[in-house]
Amino acid sequence: MNSKLADKMATGVFVLIALIFISLLTALFSYILMRGLPVISWDFLTEASSVVREGGGIRDQLFNSFYILFVTLVITVPLGVAGGIYLAEYAKPGKITNFIRTCIEMLASLPSIVVGMFGLLLFVNLTGWGYSIIGGALALTMFNIPVMVRVTEDAIRSVPADQKQASLALGMTKWHTIKTVILPSAFPGILTGTILASGRIFGEAAALLFTVGLSTPELDYTNWNPFAETSPLNLFRPAETLAVHIWAVNTNGIMPDVTEIAAGASAVLVLSILLFNLLARFVGKIIEQKLTANKK
Amino acid sequence: MTTAALKQETVFDINEMNLWYDQFHALKDITFPIHKKEVTAIIGPSGCGKSTFIKSLNLMASRIPGVKMTGDITFNHQNIIINKPNLVDLRKKVGMIFQKGNPFPQSIFENVAYGPKIHGIRNKKRLQEMVEDSLKKTALWDEVKDRLNVNAFDLSGGQQQRLCIARAIATNPDVILFDEPTSALDPVSANKIEELILNLKQNYTIVIVTHNMQQAARISDKTAFFLHGRMIEHGDTNQLFSNPKNKETEEYITGRFG
Numbered sequence: 284m285n286s287k288l289a290d291k292m293a294t295g296v297f298v299l300i301a302l303i304f305i306s307l308l309t310a311l312f313s314y315i316l317m318r319g320l321p322v323i324s325w326d327f328l329t330e331a332s333s334v335v336r337e338g339g340g341i342r343d344q345l346f347n348s349f350y351i352l353f354v355t356l357v358i359t360v361p362l363g364v365a366g367g368i369y370l371a372e373y374a375k376p377g378k379i380t381n382f383i384r385t386c387i388e389m390l391a392s393l394p395s396i397v398v399g400m401f402g403l404l405l406f407v408n409l410t411g412w413g414y415s416i417i418g419g420a421l422a423l424t425m426f427n428i429p430v431m432v433r434v435t436e437d438a439i440r441s442v443p444a445d446q447k448q449a450s451l452a453l454g455m456t457k458w459h460t461i462k463t464v465i466l467p468s469a470f471p472g473i474l475t476g477t478i479l480a481s482g483r484i485f486g487e488a489a490a491l492l493f494t495v496g497l498s499t500p501e502l503d504y505t506n507w508n509p510f511a512e513t514s515p516l517n518l519f520r521p522a523e524t525l526a527v528h529i530w531a532v533n534t535n536g537i538m539p540d541v542t543e544i545a546a547g548a549s550a551v552l553v554l555s556i557l558l559f560n561l562l563a564r565f566v567g568k569i570i571e572q573k574l575t576a577n578k579k
Numbered sequence: 580m581t582t583a584a585l586k587q588e589t590v591f592d593i594n595e596m597n598l599w600y601d602q603f604h605a606l607k608d609i610t611f612p613i614h615k616k617e618v619t620a621i622i623g624p625s626g627c628g629k630s631t632f633i634k635s636l637n638l639m640a641s642r643i644p645g646v647k648m649t650g651d652i653t654f655n656h657q658n659i660i661i662n663k664p665n666l667v668d669l670r671k672k673v674g675m676i677f678q679k680g681n682p683f684p685q686s687i688f689e690n691v692a693y694g695p696k697i698h699g700i701r702n703k704k705r706l707q708e709m710v711e712d713s714l715k716k717t718a719l720w721d722e723v724k725d726r727l728n729v730n731a732f733d734l735s736g737g738q739q740q741r742l743c744i745a746r747a748i749a750t751n752p753d754v755i756l757f758d759e760p761t762s763a764l765d766p767v768s769a770n771k772i773e774e775l776i777l778n779l780k781q782n783y784t785i786v787i788v789t790h791n792m793q794q795a796a797r798i799s800d801k802t803a804f805f806l807h808g809r810m811i812e813h814g815d816t817n818q819l820f821s822n823p824k825n826k827e828t829e830e831y832i833t834g835r836f837g
Binding site: 443445446448449450451452453454455456459463464467468 | 677679685697743
């Protein structure tokens with residue numbers, strides 16, 4: 284077989300694989316959207332869900348998903364970024380660093396249902412909080428810290444070495460160099476990584492089943508005091524998220540329009556995650572352009 | 580004091596200086612002075628240790644894992660190898676320019692003001708004066724004075740390199756080290772850097788590593804020839820190029836190897 288033919292065949296195989304992927308993805312998306320989009324309406328998004336009657340919405344679930352995402356990020360980003368800085372700039376290569384890295388990788392690959400069970404033991408039972416937003420956020424933190432550490436470390440390592448050199452050669456200390464040169468340069472990478480990780484947090488169900496629970500108390504959206512019992516901001520209340528809701532109505536929903544609700548909620552979930560991804564690309568591109576404007 | 584006597588004042592006294600990368604003996608018994616307000620060129624083939632040497636003068640070399648240095652580099656009456664000086668102070672006094680312009684991804688103004696800010700200058704007016712002064716000294720002022728807030732990456736390669744020189748000058752150093760500053764530039768930009776170095780010599784001591792022997796001949800007062808980690812010959816540039824004492828120096832400058 285001559286090399287030209289081999290080259291053509293290789294190209295063909297890769298194009299074929301790409302096509303299979305694209306068609307799978309399109310099929311999946313159009314299935315979810317075709318079933319879900321007709322259900323989505325302003326009422327669907329702003330009505331509370333109903334346990335038995337027809338026509339319930341997903342208002343609380345949608346809010347819970349975003350709120351848990353927010354709380355998780357507040358905990359994860361500072362810790363993850365700090366860990367990433369440590370691994371990229373301070374950790375000396377050796378056994379201890381390798382051990383830390385292995386631990387982080389293990390954490391990242393833990394099945395989320397296991398994290399959920401662990402969260403149940405620790406954040407629900409041991410702390411006595413019961414099902415709570417903070418418990419769920421901490422469970423999500425456990426497998427998102429590794430992602431953030433990795434994202435930060437990669438972003439820092441991809442900062443051109445000569446910029447770091449320039450700063451050190453000007454007499455800057457290491458910490459000052461990290462603060463004023465490395466982190467600003469690594470920022471777009473960290474930001475896009477965070478947004479992508481957000482998509483995963485947003486769609487997570489298994490880890491939340493046993494930590495934030497399957498119900499949401501009656502919420503009063505005019506009460507923004509986070510310590511009030513009925514406030515949506517209360518960290519110590521149970522909070523069913525969108526992904527959990529989809530699972531719950533599918534397994535034991537008794538309302539007559541179960542399929543519609545599940546389809547609509549799935550479509551909202553998928554669209555939100557799609558939005559996160561597009562946002563990540565868009566923001567990343569804009570910042571990158573700002574930072575590296577026409578490198579001729 | 581006569582001019583001649585002044586010229587012989589040394590800034591760096593290097594004595595029996597050695598450097599290892601782990602087991603690799605990269606610099607062997609380097610001994611020669613670097614004179615004040617002169618341009619000292621370091622020449623030699625690739626891998627001769629000239630870049631490692633210049634990085635030793637501001638201790639950037641000691642950042643590299645596995646590097647060990649012995650001997651004596653005296654700067655400001657102290658041996659910087661033994662005494663472990665405050666790196667912030669040392670590098671404030673010994674600025675460095677790299678092969679490729681490496682501005683920060685910030686505005687032109689911020690780039691130049693970076694050093695002075697760190698070294699404690701907060702007064703806005705004072706900063707502006709320093710930025711203007713540094714940019715004038717690097718002949719960049721007229722080209723950028725209307726767009727100081729533009730990102731430094733918008734400048735051409737040569738301008739970026741001059742911006743980096745301005746950034747180094749802004750911390751008010753005694754010495755500026757140039758590590759092959761023109762090797763990534765087109766001839767016209769390279770020429771401008773050379774002119775600049777000749778101007779800067781009035782106020783600063785300059786050490787330049789270069790691959791380009793014509794460049795060394797054009798701009799330097801003293802030249803040191805490095806080969807296989809040793810300093811083979813050091814002397815007046817004119818003399819070293821016209822009448823080298825060492826056979827290897829002669830072979831190198833006449834282009835028989837390297």
